Amino acid sequence: MSKRDFLSVTDLSRHEIDDLLELSARAKGKRPGQVLAGKTLGLLFFEPSLRTRVSFEVAMVQLGGHCINLSRDDLYELEPQEQAIMDGAAEEHVKDAARTLSRYVDALGIRAASRTGSWDKDRQELLVRSYAKHASVPVINLETCVEHPCQAIADLLTMRENLISLKGRKLTLTWCTHPEPKPLGATHSVLTLAAMMGMDVTLAHPLGFEVDDAVMQKSKAMASESGGSVRVINDPIEAAKGAEVIYARSWASIRHWEDGERQAMIKRSLQHWRVDSTLMGTTKNAFLMQPLPVRRNVVATDEVLDGPRSLIYEQAANRTHVQKALLMQLLK
Amino acid sequence: MSKRDFLSVTDLSRHEIDDLLELSARAKGKRPGQVLAGKTLGLLFFEPSLRTRVSFEVAMVQLGGHCINLSRDDLYELEPQEQAIMDGAAEEHVKDAARTLSRYVDALGIRAASRTGSWDKDRQELLVRSYAKHASVPVINLETCVEHPCQAIADLLTMRENLISLKGRKLTLTWCTHPEPKPLGATHSVLTLAAMMGMDVTLAHPLGFEVDDAVMQKSKAMASESGGSVRVINDPIEAAKGAEVIYARSWASIRHWEDGERQAMIKRSLQHWRVDSTLMGTTKNAFLMQPLPVRRNVVATDEVLDGPRSLIYEQAANRTHVQKALLMQLLK
Amino acid sequence: MSKRDFLSVTDLSRHEIDDLLELSARAKGKRPGQVLAGKTLGLLFFEPSLRTRVSFEVAMVQLGGHCINLSRDDLYELEPQEQAIMDGAAEEHVKDAARTLSRYVDALGIRAASRTGSWDKDRQELLVRSYAKHASVPVINLETCVEHPCQAIADLLTMRENLISLKGRKLTLTWCTHPEPKPLGATHSVLTLAAMMGMDVTLAHPLGFEVDDAVMQKSKAMASESGGSVRVINDPIEAAKGAEVIYARSWASIRHWEDGERQAMIKRSLQHWRVDSTLMGTTKNAFLMQPLPVRRNVVATDEVLDGPRSLIYEQAANRTHVQKALLMQLLK
Numbered sequence: 003m004s005k006r007d008f009l010s011v012t013d014l015s016r017h018e019i020d021d022l023l024e025l026s027a028r029a030k031g032k033r034p035g036q037v038l039a040g041k042t043l044g045l046l047f048f049e050p051s052l053r054t055r056v057s058f059e060v061a062m063v064q065l066g067g068h069c070i071n072l073s074r075d076d077l078y079e080l081e082p083q084e085q086a087i088m089d090g091a092a093e094e095h096v097k098d099a100a101r102t103l104s105r106y107v108d109a110l111g112i113r114a115a116s117r118t119g120s121w122d123k124d125r126q127e128l129l130v131r132s133y134a135k136h137a138s139v140p141v142i143n144l145e146t147c148v149e150h151p152c153q154a155i156a157d158l159l160t161m162r163e164n165l166i167s168l169k170g171r172k173l174t175l176t177w178c179t180h181p182e183p184k185p186l187g188a189t190h191s192v193l194t195l196a197a198m199m200g201m202d203v204t205l206a207h208p209l210g211f212e213v214d215d216a217v218m219q220k221s222k223a224m225a226s227e228s229g230g231s232v233r234v235i236n237d238p239i240e241a242a243k244g245a246e247v248i249y250a251r252s253w254a255s256i257r258h259w260e261d262g263e264r265q266a267m268i269k270r271s272l273q274h275w276r277v278d279s280t281l282m283g284t285t286k287n288a289f290l291m292q293p294l295p296v297r298r299n300v301v302a303t304d305e306v307l308d309g310p311r312s313l314i315y316e317q318a319a320n321r322t323h324v325q326k327a328l329l330m331q332l333l334k
Numbered sequence: 335m336s337k338r339d340f341l342s343v344t345d346l347s348r349h350e351i352d353d354l355l356e357l358s359a360r361a362k363g364k365r366p367g368q369v370l371a372g373k374t375l376g377l378l379f380f381e382p383s384l385r386t387r388v389s390f391e392v393a394m395v396q397l398g399g400h401c402i403n404l405s406r407d408d409l410y411e412l413e414p415q416e417q418a419i420m421d422g423a424a425e426e427h428v429k430d431a432a433r434t435l436s437r438y439v440d441a442l443g444i445r446a447a448s449r450t451g452s453w454d455k456d457r458q459e460l461l462v463r464s465y466a467k468h469a470s471v472p473v474i475n476l477e478t479c480v481e482h483p484c485q486a487i488a489d490l491l492t493m494r495e496n497l498i499s500l501k502g503r504k505l506t507l508t509w510c511t512h513p514e515p516k517p518l519g520a521t522h523s524v525l526t527l528a529a530m531m532g533m534d535v536t537l538a539h540p541l542g543f544e545v546d547d548a549v550m551q552k553s554k555a556m557a558s559e560s561g562g563s564v565r566v567i568n569d570p571i572e573a574a575k576g577a578e579v580i581y582a583r584s585w586a587s588i589r590h591w592e593d594g595e596r597q598a599m600i601k602r603s604l605q606h607w608r609v610d611s612t613l614m615g616t617t618k619n620a621f622l623m624q625p626l627p628v629r630r631n632v633v634a635t636d637e638v639l640d641g642p643r644s645l646i647y648e649q650a651a652n653r654t655h656v657q658k659a660l661l662m663q664l665l666k
Numbered sequence: 667m668s669k670r671d672f673l674s675v676t677d678l679s680r681h682e683i684d685d686l687l688e689l690s691a692r693a694k695g696k697r698p699g700q701v702l703a704g705k706t707l708g709l710l711f712f713e714p715s716l717r718t719r720v721s722f723e724v725a726m727v728q729l730g731g732h733c734i735n736l737s738r739d740d741l742y743e744l745e746p747q748e749q750a751i752m753d754g755a756a757e758e759h760v761k762d763a764a765r766t767l768s769r770y771v772d773a774l775g776i777r778a779a780s781r782t783g784s785w786d787k788d789r790q791e792l793l794v795r796s797y798a799k800h801a802s803v804p805v806i807n808l809e810t811c812v813e814h815p816c817q818a819i820a821d822l823l824t825m826r827e828n829l830i831s832l833k834g835r836k837l838t839l840t841w842c843t844h845p846e847p848k849p850l851g852a853t854h855s856v857l858t859l860a861a862m863m864g865m866d867v868t869l870a871h872p873l874g875f876e877v878d879d880a881v882m883q884k885s886k887a888m889a890s891e892s893g894g895s896v897r898v899i900n901d902p903i904e905a906a907k908g909a910e911v912i913y914a915r916s917w918a919s920i921r922h923w924e925d926g927e928r929q930a931m932i933k934r935s936l937q938h939w940r941v942d943s944t945l946m947g948t949t950k951n952a953f954l955m956q957p958l959p960v961r962r963n964v965v966a967t968d969e970v971l972d973g974p975r976s977l978i979y980e981q982a983a984n985r986t987h988v989q990k991a992l993l994m995q996l997l998k
Contacts, residue, residue, distance in 0.1 A: 042723075042724055050408055050410050050425075051408065052409060052410060052434065053434060056376065056404070057438055063374055072720070076716075076719065076737065077716060078959050081962070085968060087962075087963040093961070099959075102958060181422075182425075295425050295430060297425070298419075298420045299418065300421050318437055319437035387734075387740065391706075392734070396704065405739065405740065626762055627742050627757050630751075631750065631752060646762070647766060
């Protein structure tokens with residue numbers, strides 16, 4: 003029996019996503035018991051994490067299982083290239099780490115979302131894909147530069163709880179200014195998943211902050227199949243008009259991926275790309291969503307983040323519940 | 335129902351402390367069973383920890399619960415100021431971290447005891463107080479510059495076990511030389527708690543090492559209510575005379591809080607402020623207490639630390655038991 | 667009742683090793699149940715670890731117990747010298763850490779395998795031996811410069827599973843080139859244990875890479891008692907002839923222990939000391955063993971590491987099973 007990984011939202015069919023959301027809703031309402039007793043999930047973090055780390059550990063505990071956490075400092079430097087002559091800094095090949103861990107744990111989750119080279123290189127998700135290739139247990143993407151599927155599934159559950167139905171509903175996914183160049187994972191996964199569910203998605207960003215072309219094409223294809231739509235607007239206020247959900251998120255410019263200074267310079271003229279009550283006022287009384295952490299009063303104002311339409315903590319809380327459902331499906 | 339935090343020894347009434355000690359003694363004698371099954375405690379350490387970290391994790395395990403440990407490296411840099419425009423280094427606001435974690439775990443423990451600014455600033459315990467304000471689950475102070483209540487409760491249990499009754503008993507809490515400027519948390523919490531229990535407390539320290547004025551006033555007020563007393567003596571041998579417990583601890587000078595070099599210079603003339611057999615010889619066959627870690631042969635000599643009246647490991651061991659009692663009360 | 671430590675393979679008698687292997691084989695076939703429920707194992711890592719860390723945690727989980735993991739960053743700097751005047755960098759004495767932890771956990775595992783001084787100093791295993799001396803609970807060596815007994819026991823189980831009987835079987839333990847100077851722990855423990863089991867051991871290394879003299883003498887004495895043999899050959903191909911197991915491992919030169927540059931320079935002329943299909947072709951269809959991590963295409967080629975006679979992942983997997991057996995014996 004072949005193992006299932008969860009590296010991308012498109013690893014699941016539309017039908018499987020519906021099932022996962024149903025299961026998540028049930029796992030939220032009532033504790034499913036010790037269904038993963040004796041099972042272990044290994045979590046590998048190559049960057050800091052609060053929500054992902056804690057929500058997965060709590061999910062395993064609630065199901066009777068156990069998490070083993072490994073951070074960059076615990077681990078040897080890893081070589082992801084096949085056939086490498088390993089006389090450099092890397093002490094261990096991903097192949098060996100993946101095969102070894104597969105003998106110890108029942109599933110692996112990996113976060114590796116830092117910029118490490120060109121966009122053409124980073125979009126290959128080399129570390130996570132290499133783990134998935136060599137591990138004999140399911141591998142879960144805990145965020146790369148390209149996808150953050152667990153966040154997007156939790157966001158979908160949150161929208162479903164608040165909008166009730168998703169088809170034909172208006173989601174504006176808007177770029178926001180931010181002091182740091184952030185990975186595109188959450189943006190891509192939410193875009194694709196909303197398109198897959200038949201939502202009318204408006205992607206708003208300044209010129210030069212286009213998302214990955216392949217992800218855009220895939221999302222448009224999914225929208226046309228599901229009866230949804232995807233459009234791009236380069237003005238934040240225009241994009242917000244009539245929205246039922248504003249999803250605020252910053253991401254780095256792919257064009258200037260390797261040039262952090264250039265990114266910072268460009269952003270200085272983009273301070274107005276933030277979510278505040280003026281922008282929210284142009285929407286159709288939209289909910290505000292944002293995948294934490296958030297730079298308050300930069301990405302969005304305290305007023306809207308702490309306002310009655312904010313769902314930011316619901317999104318975070320739903321991480322536990324969708325991950326319980328995911329783990330039950332992957333480890334059953 | 336409002337949540338209870340445990341940030342200061344004065345968060346508990348005298349009656350509640352008596353109850354906690356009773357429960358601790360029972361939890362020490364016999365394992366209370368899986369009373370916290372399915373409960374999780376999140377521990378956040380912004381400084382190293384051995385006893386606090388391990389004793390809390392063991393306490394949760396013995397009660398059937400689970401600890402999730404987060405250290406500085408796991409976490410995003412946090413912003414504690416309200417209304418901050420977060421365009422600096424801090425990636426996440428304490429408000430958001432506290433509210434998010436409250437959706438995942440059943441209680442939070444936080445250690446943040448480093449000097450970060452002036453004494454007037456550090457005595458506000460900004461990080462821990464901000465977590466407590468925004469979290470909807472109980473928050474436990476695992477040591478700040480101002481208080482270390484879990485240590486003090488464990489010390490109280492240790493004194494109670496060895497002195498049998500505490501009222502009217504003579505405790506000398508004595509400053510000791512140390513290469514590093516240490517926080518005042520343990521000193522303050524032990525002083526206040528001993529006064530609350532009606533002990534006759536002698537605080538011994540060189541001139542310039544006065545404790546926080548508000549803490550001193552509060553302790554004196556508690557002593558007069560409980561029938562105990564608090565006095566200050568600036569000579570170590572004089573202060574030790576007739577003591578039934580010598581409690582050795584170093585702390586930084588509040589006057590020179592921001593000036594580490596000045597602190598080191600002053601201490602060079604204070605090498606005689608250490609606990610040795612000569613000092614112990616002037617006491618009424620006193621027990622020796624000290625909250626580990628200890629700089630051996632600087633703070634106190636091997637001879638007295640390893641001697642028959644030393645209670646240092648009993649203090650450490652009692653951490654587990656008082657924390658089991660505390661967790662049972664906070665999470666019941 | 668005195669506690670048992672596991673610091674060296676020679677802490678166990680031949681009879682006890684046979685028992686441990688039997689128990690390991692049974693613990694591998696079938697989960698032994700919650701025999702360590704309520705027990706905690708403290709793991710202290712002063713260097714990175716993947717296999718040791720995860721295999722011990724999984725072992726405890728499978729037995730119903732719990733691991734508490736502490737890494738260098740969690741801990742205070744430790745003083746191992748007796749009677750030290752602790753006015754330097756070390757914040758805590760090993761004595762106090764060991765005695766404190768003994769009040770919290772049921773056993774301790776410690777990895778401290780870095781070069782810290784001269785070979786004469788490092789071969790004393792000061793940190794681990796000091797923990798063992800002062801702890802009142804069993805201490806397990808998780809790798810020092812001198813021994814890596816858990817690795818060697820797992821390797822022994824792997825050989826036993828594949829060779830069926832060990833007495834009189836031909837093991838060639840061969841030095842390999844490596845960019846870093848590695849500790850001798852695995853080499854020493856495997857050499858001694860194979861000699862103890864009556865294997866015919868060929869130790870292959872370039873001149874200047876002799877193992878510790880005391881370990882060699884002890885291994886020869888054990889071989890003569892068990893009917894095995896130990897010989898040294900300074901040519902990799904000659905040493906491999908007729909071998910039934912090739913065990914590849916690099917280690918630093920004891921002669922130049924403190925001189926990393928000299929080590930690197932010497933190795934430049936030793937590139938041919940690696941395991942490839944030519945070398946394997948001179949053996950008696952030998953199994954290939956190597957204690958991960960491995961520098962692929964430096965220590966050994968992909969071809970042999972991924973070939974049908976490679977046991978590298980079996981060795982890693984067996985860590986869990988021998989450690990379950992060990993923990994059951996130490997903590998029963």
